[in-house]
Amino acid sequence: xxxxxxxxxxxxxxxxxxGTDPATGRRRQKWVSGFERERDAAKAMRDYIARIERxxxxxxxxxxxxxxxxxxxxxxxxSKVKESTWAGYQDAVEGRIIPAxxxxxxxxxxxxxxxxxxxxxxxxxxxxxxxxxxxxxxTVRNTGLVLKKALGDAVxxxxxxxxxxxxxxxxxxxxxxxxxxxTAQARQFIGFIRGDxxxxxxxxxxTSGMRRGELIGLKWADVDLDAGRxxxxxxxxxxxxxxxxxxxKTMKSARVIALDVATCDVLQxxxxxxxxxxxxxxxxxxxxxxxxxxxxxxxxxPDYVSQxxxxxxxxxxxxxxxxxxxxxxxxxxxxxxxxxxxVVSERFGHSxxxxxxxLYQHVAPHMQEEAANKLGAMxxxxxxxxxxxx
Numbered sequence: 001x002x003x004x005x006x007x008x009x010x011x012x013x014x015x016x017x018x019g020t021d022p023a024t025g026r027r028r029q030k031w032v033s034g035f036e037r038e039r040d041a042a043k044a045m046r047d048y049i050a051r052i053e054r055x056x057x058x059x060x061x062x063x064x065x066x067x068x069x070x071x072x073x074x075x076x077x078x079s080k081v082k083e084s085t086w087a088g089y090q091d092a093v094e095g096r097i098i099p100a101x102x103x104x105x106x107x108x109x110x111x112x113x114x115x116x117x118x119x120x121x122x123x124x125x126x127x128x129x130x131x132x133x134x135x136x137x138x139t140v141r142n143t144g145l146v147l148k149k150a151l152g153d154a155v156x157x158x159x160x161x162x163x164x165x166x167x168x169x170x171x172x173x174x175x176x177x178x179x180x181x182x183t184a185q186a187r188q189f190i191g192f193i194r195g196d197x198x199x200x201x202x203x204x205x206x207t208s209g210m211r212r213g214e215l216i217g218l219k220w221a222d223v224d225l226d227a228g229r230x231x232x233x234x235x236x237x238x239x240x241x242x243x244x245x246x247x248x249k250t251m252k253s254a255r256v257i258a259l260d261v262a263t264c265d266v267l268q269x270x271x272x273x274x275x276x277x278x279x280x281x282x283x284x285x286x287x288x289x290x291x292x293x294x295x296x297x298x299x300x301x302p303d304y305v306s307q308x309x310x311x312x313x314x315x316x317x318x319x320x321x322x323x324x325x326x327x328x329x330x331x332x333x334x335x336x337x338x339x340x341x342x343v344v345s346e347r348f349g350h351s352x353x354x355x356x357x358x359l360y361q362h363v364a365p366h367m368q369e370e371a372a373n374k375l376g377a378m379x380x381x382x383x384x385x386x387x388x389x390x
Contacts, residue, residue, distance in 0.1 A: 002016070002017050003015055003016035003017065003030075003045050003049060004045075005041045005042050005045065007038075008033050011033060011034050011035055011036060012033070012035040012036070012037060012038045012040065012041040013032060013033030013034070013035065013041060014031075014032055014041045014042065014044060014045035015029050015030065015031050015032075016029065016030045016048065016049060017029055028070075030071060032044065032045075032048065063105065063106045063107070063159065064102065064103060064104060064105055064106060065097070065098065065101050065102050065103070065104050065105075065106050065109060066098045066102030066103065067106075068106050068150075068154065068159070069093045069097065069098065069102075069150055070093070070094075070098070073150045073153060074086075074089060074090060076153075082246050082247060083239050083244055083246065084237050084238075084239045084244070084246055087239045087240055088142075088146070089146055092142065092143045092146040092147075093146065093150075096117075096121060096135075096143045097117070097143065097146070097147055100116075100117045100120060100121075101113050101114075101117055106154065106159060106160065107159070107160060109151070109164050110164055111164045111165075111167040111168045113164070114144075114147070114164050114165050114168040115168045117147075118140055118144060118168065118170065118171060121134065121135045121139075121140045121143065122134045122135065122137065122140055122171060137171035137172065137173050137174075138173045140170075140171045141170045141171050141173055144165065144168075144170045144171075145170075147165055148163065148165040148166070151163045151164065151165055152165075178325070178328050178332075178359075178360075178362060179319070179321045179322070179325050179328075180321070180325060180328050180329040180332045181318065181319065181321065181325075181326075181329045183333055185318055185319065186206055186326075186333070188316065188318060189202070189206075189312075189313065189316055189318055190202070190206065192312065192316040192318075193312055193316075196312070197273075197295075198292065198305075198308070199266065199270070200266045200269070200270035200292070201215055201216075201292045201305070202309070202312075203263060203266050204263060204266075204267065205323075205326050205327075206326050206329065206330055207260060207262075207263045207330070208230075208257050208259070208263070208330070208347075209326075209327045209330035209331055209347065209348050210232065210257070210327070211235065211249065211253075211324070211349075212305055212306065212323055212324065213235030213236050213237045213246065213302060214232050214234075214235050214248065214253075215291075215292060215305075216235075216236045216290075216292055216299065216300045216302060216305060217234045217235040217236040217245065217246075217290075218230065218232075218290070218291040218292065219233075219234075219288075219289040219290055219291060220271070220289050220290075221289055222291075223291060225259075225264045225267060225268055228258060228259045228260070228261070228264055229256055229257060229258050229259055230256070230257050230259060231254075231255070231256050231257075232248055232253060232254060232255050232256075232257065232349065233248070233254060234246065234247065234248065235247070235248060236299060236300075236302065237302065238301075238302045238303065243299065243301055243302065248349065249349070250349065250350075250351045251351070252346075252349050252350060253349035254349075255346065255349050257347060258347075270291075274293075277295050277296075277297075278297065281295065281296050281297070284296060285297045286298045305323065306322070306323045309323045309326075310323075327348070328359070328360075330348075331344055331348055331356070331359070331360055332360055332362075332363055334347075335360055335363040336363055338370070341353050341356050341357055344356055344360075
């Protein structure tokens, strides 16, 4: 955030650039005047910018929802969250919240306004929705979570006495049936993609359960094929029309994953093929140490990986699943094989084991039956004969 001082009549003022008005494309500025000396205006400007960046917003009597969210809350969050998270905040604020309640005075927002916002989004959608179609309950719920966070910060900073979102029920999101492959189907896919340039990516995706961004952000420095392990340290994610480097999704997502011998062999062959590409391209090769890259070494786009996966699945004649569903497939197969939930949770980088158990509860009946049968056999079945002393 930048600003400068300026003389206005007999006093000094400061002006701060606070972004662009999305409706007009014009630059928006914040003016504060009435200082006797320029150095007083400069000091007040520095203090004002620092307070906004720390989230210590400045209350004004005529503060609207739009001015609070655009000028103070969004700028205060930018340095505190990942770029992809901030882009999600901005999308919700500019595309769905401000068009509906942006003109309201911040202090006069009521639960009734919030409830109407949710209903309107579910029925008619946002300004970006074509033909007036309503938004998915999950999208509306995520919008509500952003608004709840923003107004909660306003309460904490003394701009509101209470958070009106706390008294409004958010849309319920129904759990969709998880689509996964069986062991036979996963093996069929692996057999089909043998020889594909990204064969190693598809195989590592299934054997490790890594996320798309983690795979295309993986570097050879993170891989130890001799020890049979790799470290997830970063990801490449799409933010709007840009692809950026990002930290792993959660603290637990930064993890070490053990690799089986066959996967290590596939990666070793992939590395040799990558060396051939590097020699062919020569000085034009963009060496970023990426395990999976374009033939010239430049990074893969996340959307390209998903689209290519979709085409391969269709050609293989397999049930259509999303690329992310291969992660669900790997977790389901491990749990069905009897691998403890805690081990699967750590391998997949879930923040808690309860997330793993909740995501894959469809496996629970099978595991419960197996547990019952094992315990029943131990206690009620015929005891195994003891070994005779020699």
